[in-house]
Amino acid sequence: xxxxxxxxxxxxxxxxxxxxxxxxxxxxxxxxxVLNLVSSPGTGKTAFLEPTLRELRARGSRVAxxxxxxxxxNDARRLAASGAPVRQIxxxxxxxxxxxxxxxxxxxxxxxxxxSLDYLFIENVGNLVCxxxxxxxxxxxxxxxxxxxxEDKPLxxxxxFNSADAAVITKMDIAEPCGFDRDLxxxxxxxxxxxxxxxxxxxKTGSGMExxxxxxxxxxxxxxx
Amino acid sequence: xxxxxxxxxxxxxxxxxxxxxxxxxxxxxxxxxVLNLVSSPGTGKTAFLEPTLRELRARGSRVAxxxxxxxxxNDARRLAASGAPVRQIxxxxxxxxxxxxxxxxxxxxxxxxxxSLDYLFIENVGNLVCxxxxxxxxxxxxxxxxxxxxEDKPLxxxxxFNSADAAVITKMDIAEPCGFDRDLxxxxxxxxxxxxxxxxxxxKTGSGMExxxxxxxxxxxxxxx
Numbered sequence: 055x056x057x058x059x060x061x062x063x064x065x066x067x068x069x070x071x072x073x074x075x076x077x078x079x080x081x082x083x084x085x086x087x088v089l090n091l092v093s094s095p096g097t098g099k100t101a102f103l104e105p106t107l108r109e110l111r112a113r114g115s116r117v118a119x120x121x122x123x124x125x126x127x128n129d130a131r132r133l134a135a136s137g138a139p140v141r142q143i144x145x146x147x148x149x150x151x152x153x154x155x156x157x158x159x160x161x162x163x164x165x166x167x168x169x170s171l172d173y174l175f176i177e178n179v180g181n182l183v184c185x186x187x188x189x190x191x192x193x194x195x196x197x198x199x200x201x202x203x204x205e206d207k208p209l210x211x212x213x214x215f216n217s218a219d220a221a222v223i224t225k226m227d228i229a230e231p232c233g234f235d236r237d238l239x240x241x242x243x244x245x246x247x248x249x250x251x252x253x254x255x256x257x258k259t260g261s262g263m264e265x266x267x268x269x270x271x272x273x274x275x276x277x278x279x
Numbered sequence: 280x281x282x283x284x285x286x287x288x289x290x291x292x293x294x295x296x297x298x299x300x301x302x303x304x305x306x307x308x309x310x311x312x313v314l315n316l317v318s319s320p321g322t323g324k325t326a327f328l329e330p331t332l333r334e335l336r337a338r339g340s341r342v343a344x345x346x347x348x349x350x351x352x353n354d355a356r357r358l359a360a361s362g363a364p365v366r367q368i369x370x371x372x373x374x375x376x377x378x379x380x381x382x383x384x385x386x387x388x389x390x391x392x393x394x395s396l397d398y399l400f401i402e403n404v405g406n407l408v409c410x411x412x413x414x415x416x417x418x419x420x421x422x423x424x425x426x427x428x429x430e431d432k433p434l435x436x437x438x439x440f441n442s443a444d445a446a447v448i449t450k451m452d453i454a455e456p457c458g459f460d461r462d463l464x465x466x467x468x469x470x471x472x473x474x475x476x477x478x479x480x481x482x483k484t485g486s487g488m489e490x491x492x493x494x495x496x497x498x499x500x501x502x503x504x
Binding site: 124147182203204206225 | 283287319320321322348349350351353372374404405406407408409425427428429431432434435436437438450452453456457
């Protein structure tokens with residue numbers, strides 16, 4: 055049984071990687087920066103994306119978001135308040151997004167053309183494990199971690215942090231009541247992924263958001279146009 | 280491909296259910312109350328289990344714990360400080376515990392006999408999705424949710440909350456700085472699982488722990504002995 059599972063898993067991942075490579079090529083051709091946001095449920099991906107979408111739009115950028123959840127379209131509705139086009143992907147029991155879901159939802163997205171976007175944000179299903187294995191063709195994988203979660207998460211979920219291009223610490227406004235050990239968290243992230251860009255943010259107070267937005271604009275400016 | 284996955288998944292779950300039924304029978308014969316704790320990473324399962332193990336031991340109960348994590352034995356070391364026997368299960372990439380892992384780790388656990396225990400706590404891998412599908416033969420499935428995670432988690436992860444026997448809200452001490460909406464959280468839990476026992480706790484201040492311990496003792500007293 056185990057051998058069959060390992061083989062089938064390998065075959066699924068291989069198929070996913072092939073489609074992700076096609077998507078990656080398409081994003082590059084269309085000149086859109088695609089970010090895949092991965093974290094535990096409740097880390098605050100949606101709360102972090104709200105000001106991100108709003109601010110980028112205010113600066114004249116064209117942004118859109120795909121949002122993965124098992125059930126409900128709560129997050130999509132929250133993000134749509136930014137004015138950006140947002141599409142919910144309900145996975146109905148699947149604990150991650152895969153390249154096929156992205157491909158399908160991009161295809162049927164009325165009024166949204168990749169080539170007319172500067173940024174596409176993909177909010178993955180809240181899960182620190184399986185999303186790490188599924189390449190969505192993204193330009194940048196972002197691992198998020200909140201100050202409430204425990205500083206050893208990077209050590210416990212090395213695959214995610216090791217495959218991430220940037221790390222975002224969320225909810226810095228409640229770092230103190232949570233007893234968050236900042237030095238330890240930074241040390242653990244750097245142990246798994248040395249030199250990774252780390253942003254310390256609060257969606258509530260806005261702290262750290264300026265640095266994050268500057269990073270996005272810098273990464274977008276490097277895309278072929 | 281999808282059909283093959285669904286079939287294989289069904290076959291894996293069926294096999295798991297059969298072994299879980301055997302384990303359940305064994306727990307009953309041995310008179311041990313087995314609890315399976317499931318939550319998001321960072322909800323505070325370990326911090327909640329620390330005083331639970333310590334207090335039950337102080338009252339003369341015989342307790343032990345199995346702790347699932349992808350990597351590291353941090354949690355097992357934390358729990359072992361209670362003096363209870365604790366065994367780490369490293370899943371190395373698997374995002375949940377299954378009945379076979381439990382069976383294997385019970386078998387090779389030096390110095391620990393199920394029949395000599397009152398309580399066995401199983402701390403599952405931090406994940407709100409896949410652990411819901413894997414029966415470990417537990418007497419009580421506990422879904423944990425922290426005040427930092429967002430009140431709509433029960434709606435977004437209905438399978439877990441719908442299959443849980445008790446719900447524990449953790450980190451009540453930081454409910455206020457987190458802007459936790461208690462009424463909404465209780466409403467959402469009850470919408471998915473009407474009438475479920477809910478404990479509002481703080482491992483830091485100890486609030487709610489007395490009620491939780493009384494519940495455990497009540498449930499244990501109902502076991503055949």
